[in-house]
Amino acid sequence: MELYCYSDDGHPDMGHHQFNSLFWHWDPYPFILLNLLFSVQAAYAAPIIMMAQNSQSARDRVQAYGDYRTNIEAKEEIEGLQLRPNRIETEKLDKIMEMLHAIKMEKDDSACEY
Template identity: 70%
Template sequence: MATHKTWHQRHTEALSFGSRLADSVAKGMGSWKFIILQTVLVLLWMGLNLVGFIYHWDAYPFILLNLVFSTQAAYAAPIIMMSQNRQSERDRIQAQADYQTNIEAKREIEALTLVLNRLEVEKLDRIIEMLDKMDKNAAESK
């Protein structure tokens, strides 16, 4: 039994490992879970460095933390842009598929309109025939 795959299924199957990885990273970084986790880690980092009596691995103004954020941003931005580019491509493919569906639907509607018009003309022709017969019968009976 052959299964018909949607454009979305075909597109998903065609993604490379890197594309799937970039999409999952972008999805993860764009979530509340990530924002909350990162906020907790930053507060923990700052708290431990402010109150740590013995060892400060990143004393105020937290230059190492700033470097970590810069590195994260340097990698996150292109990964998110790759994912957005793929989303744009998916949107373009979906728009093209929708356009093709609309064209096919238009053709079907036009064909149905022609059939309905033909049936309407045939009905009108029959009615006219019946009226003509009734006129002839009425004329003959006089």
């Protein structure tokens, strides 16, 4: 809403600024009312935000512990799978050595017959 008041010299802008300067100082620089509203909002929002962060960190701890347990179980399973081929290889090597020993014994027996 624009109000033009004429000053003594007849200039409308001058009267307008004088009118606004007398009655329109509800929130001068540095916006005191706006700062007050932001301060009130921060005052009631901060505890709520802190509680939300606290509950989120509790959920994160539970999830991290579950991930840790899963990683431990996976590690144990991988170690077990690595040991199994070693046992199979050892069993195969034992069988091969028995076969070689049997072949050697056969050769020794056949060599003694002549």
